Each structure stands twice: as C-alpha cells, then as structure tokens.
Amino acid sequence: MRFESLSRVAALADTLPVADEVARAAAARRQDSLTKPPGSLGRLEEIALFMAAWRGTERPRADRAQALVFAGNHGICAQGVNPFPQEVTAQMVANFQAGSAAINQLCRVNGAELSVIALDLDRPTADFTTAPAMSGAEVLEAMNRGAAAIDPQADILTLGEMGIGNSTISAALCAALFGGEVADWVGRGTGSDDAGLRRKIDAITRGLERHMGCAPLETLAALGGREQAAICGAVLAARAARIPVILDGFICTAAVAPLFVADPRLLDHCLVGHLSLEPGHRKLLAAMGRTAILDFDMRLGEGSGAALALGIVRSALACHNGMATFADAGIGGA
Template sequence: MSDERFSPENATFDEIRGLFRALPPADLESGTAAVSRETQLTKPSGSLGRLEELTRWLAAWQGKYPPTVEHPRICVFAANHGVTAKGVSAYPAEVTAQMVQNFISGGAAVNQLAQLFDADLRVYEMALDQPTADFTEEAAMETGDCAKAMAYGMMGVEPGIDLLCLGEMGIGNSTSAAAICHALYGGTAEDWTGPGTGVTGDAFSAKVKAVADGVALHKARTEDPLELFAAVGGLELAAIAGAVLAARMARVPVLLDGYACTAAAAVLHAADPRSIEHCQVAHCSAEPGHRLLLEKIGKEPILDLGMRLGEGSGAALAIGILKSAVACHTGMATFADAGVSGPA
C-alpha cells in the first residue's frame, strides 16, 4: 500500500473502514482457467484433493493464470503486551526482544523454513520498549495507535510478492487473542483461553481471569470490531490485520499462521466477512480456542500438526504445500499431451 493516507503517522479508523468498501473481488476468469486445466490433467478428477482447490484459490486471488508461488514473503510482527503484568505467560516480556534477535541471527524455526522454501523473511519490531496498556485496567491502545499499527502492517505488502505469510511474536498475545475471540463470539473466557507458552495452575487461572476481566471492562466497545481491537488487541495483531487488508487490495493471497494471527483476521471478518476471503489458515494450532475460532470464521486449516509455536512457522510450512499444488497443476501433462486415454 503506497497511498500516503495510510502512512503510520496519519492513519485513522475511518480510513481503515473505507477499505472495506473497496475490496476487490476474486478473478473468476483466472479461477475458471485453473478448473478447466485440472479436468485435462493425467489423473482422475479430484484425485489431488485439496491441492486442486488451493490452485484455484491462488489463481483467483492473484488475478492471473497460471498462479505462481515464486516470491513468497513471510512477515513476522513483534510487540509487547501490558497484560503480561498479570502473570499470564510462562515467559517474561523481555523474551519478545530476545526472540527478535534470534530471528535476525537466523536461529528460529521460521528462519529454517524460509530458507527451505526460498521465502523472503521480514521481521518488524513494533515499539518493544512501549508495550500496550494492561487491558484489564484500561484500553490496550488508543484508537489512533491501533490504526497506525494497522497502517504499519500494510507496509509489508510490496510489489512483486505473490504470496504473503503472516506471523507474530509477542509474549502475552495468546491472552489478547483469547480476549478478542471471547468478545466477538461470546461463550466463556475458559472456552477461548489455552496454555499459550505453557502456563498451568495459578498462572493459567490468572490468564483466564485476565481474559474475562478485560472483556467485561470493555463490553461497551464490543459492537464495533475495530474499537474492540483497540481495547484488547495488540500492536502486532493490528499490524497483521493491516497486512491482510493491504494484501487484498494488491491481489496477494494470504496464509495466516496460528491462533493469535487468526484472531487478528477475525476482527476483519467481524467487520466484513468478505475481507478475509483471500486468506487461508495455514494450520490449526494446538491452542484449543483456535479450532473453535476456525469454525466461527468458516476456515479449514491446510495442516493440523499440533503446532503452537507462532512466529509464522505454520504459515511458512504451508508454502511447501502451495508450491506442490502449483507444480502439479502446471507441470503435469494433459491426457492429450501424454497420449493417455481420458475417462470413458
């Protein structure tokens, strides 16, 4: 997104809302071209299962045929959360900055996957020394700060990329994700709260209480998804949501990572269900709330491997699935080319 209106310095929720009115639709012609070729390839119809669906999805949202996965980008947004003061995580807040340095030095899981699948990895630090406020006591962010964080995330979508993988790093963000989902979809705080980094016992009880207290405090803001986002969200989650919107405007398909990442996208879905049609959820996290969230937004994960690492690792891993889908679709011979008899 190069539009100056959405620079981090002057973005507003009104401008963000304007994007919902300008969402480009899928390119049905490109999607149809993918379906047409699938029927001619040397295999029984539908025998590649979901790979066929993913190829069609890529073509429709890239707005071109054939689709490509030659220039994927992984964006990992990192920020800190004031709610960690309530003892909701097994790790201290300084781990966020330490892990950012690990990403930079190439030592994290996502680094290995990015290298394996020839993806461009970008890590964005978001004021790590200025965590959001504790949302059990006040709004996590002012609305202007949330809008600016969304605009900052938009900057990760640049010309030339053909797939955007989104992830996060932020101690405390599974608490924020649980609060977002509890506020959007109801139920109890226990329904949406999981172990995150591995909390148990009293720490887990504190986490559940923080989610319940935060949602109760900001109940008046739950009617507006963006206002809710500012109340209980996080800077990195807002950046993810902004990147999703920017990718839509630029016709770049998106792979969402786990629970926190999907919770950020769920805010957009609550504002306008069309806004995440160009997104696939890369994997189902071991966080129990993620599976419930996927049901709410109508998304089927590509992978289900019991992962709960975050940092875009599941989205990075799914790049390989999409590369495989495109390779089969574009490289396989047709019945005519191979001299193979088609179905009777």
C-alpha cells in the same frame, strides 16, 4: 495503502479487489484436463484454483514469497498471565534476526524471504483490565506499519507474530468478538500452569467487562496488540495488491478476527496455514468457517505453520502447472 480511520476499514470490502472468477474457471478447466481422475488431488486442486483467482491467471505461480513476523509487548503481562518476562520478546526478535529460530529454517527450506518487524517493544500496550490496550491512533500507526512492510511484487505472503502475553490477548479478542465461555478460548500459551490459566481467565473476564459493546476494530484497540494491528494492515495491503495470504495459527488468526467480524469478505484472499494446539484455534476456525491446511500439533507461532504450508501451496501449483493434460500426453479419452 494508508489507513486514516478505523471506522472506514469495514467499507474497504466494497472497494478492494475481488477474486477473478474468469481465471478460477479457466484453472478449473485445466484441472479437469490433467492426467488424473477429476478431484483426485483433493485440496491441492482447491488451493490451485484459489491462487488462480487471486493472482488473476489460469496458471499462477508462487515464485516470490514474502514472510513477515511482527513483534509486540503487552501490558496485560502485569496480571501475571505469562510464565516468561517481556524481555523474551526482544530476545526472540534478535534470534530471528540472527537466523537461528525455527521460522528462519522453515523460510529457508520453503523459499520465503523473511523480515522481522519489532513494534515499540520498549513501550508495551496498556493493561486492558484498567484501560484500552491502545488508542485508535496507535492501532492505525501499527496497521500502517504492517501495510508498509508488504512487498507489492510478492506472489504470496505468510504472516506470523511474536509477543510475550499475546495468547492472552488473542483469547480476549475471540471471546469479545464471538462470545462463549472465556475458559474455552484460553490455552497454556508458552507454558502456563493451572494457576496461570486461572489468572488468564480472570484477566480476560475483567477486560471484557470493562470494554463491552465495542465495534470490531474498537475491540482490537481495547484488547489487542500492536503486532496484531500490524497483521491486519498487512492483510489489507496484500488484498489491495491481489497477493494471497497464509495466516499462521491461533494468534495470527485471532489478529484478523476483527476484520472478519467487520466484514467476512475482507479475508477472502487468506488461507490458514495450520491448526494450532491452542484450544481456541479450532473454535475460532469453526466460527469463521475455515479449515487449516495442516494439522501438525504445532503451537510455536513465529509464522512457522504458515511457512510450512507455503510448501503445500507450491506443491499444489507445481502439479497444476507442470502436469500434462490428457491431450498433451496422447492418452485416450482426451
């Protein structure tokens, strides 16, 4: 998949693959025949049916899991919105590549193949209080890099990010796309103090005033980051390959919010891995009508919540595929 025009992205909802309802119905019949009371596994059953619909089979698997983490730097850091310098983004990317971060451990134990993609870290986006963060061409370039990173043979994809300042751009995107008080979208990110929170709110308020009236993907260009654009590209490329996606927390979910506002169907193949402690995430999920798989008081980023949720998805499929039916077990009432 290659993106040539931001204005054509929303129209992809009419052409991309949709859920296979025949496979979902077959999986539901299997769930109802397993040796358990109907519905007793709760959301595990829902996840199994979701996977069946997107993989197009009654008994889906998640043997080949790909994890992608995209990293970018942000001009909005010039407004003093983050307590750490942007050099930390590259340092953390090196930590990921050395296998020493939390995401490495979670991918290892949950069986995901991790790739980390740094997006022009030496060339931060523009400060959105003075200019659009990216041009349309820059957004398309990042989206195409995200799409190109997809393994078309994967059974499932987890997504994450890294970028000093990206909790600010995420709050800005959400405020622009969904409205409400700016302060309700803003959290402490990597540890902002009260003065830092006030700087975030002020910077976002000024950015919204400058970039009012943008279409959803134009909002991504005006306020977003390269890693968020890459996440959008990866999500859409995964959809084209019928690969279900697990999004991480606030920043990752905010990254795809422009797609949701453009056409909610573009995210039908996505699960949300965890509910972040960032206050904007709960508000964002409510606006999108989504419920996260996990609520573990996490706010790390890196795709950590998505990788952890992968274990839940695999557990759901293990029950779905491995349990006996009443008929198999010779239990009365089959």
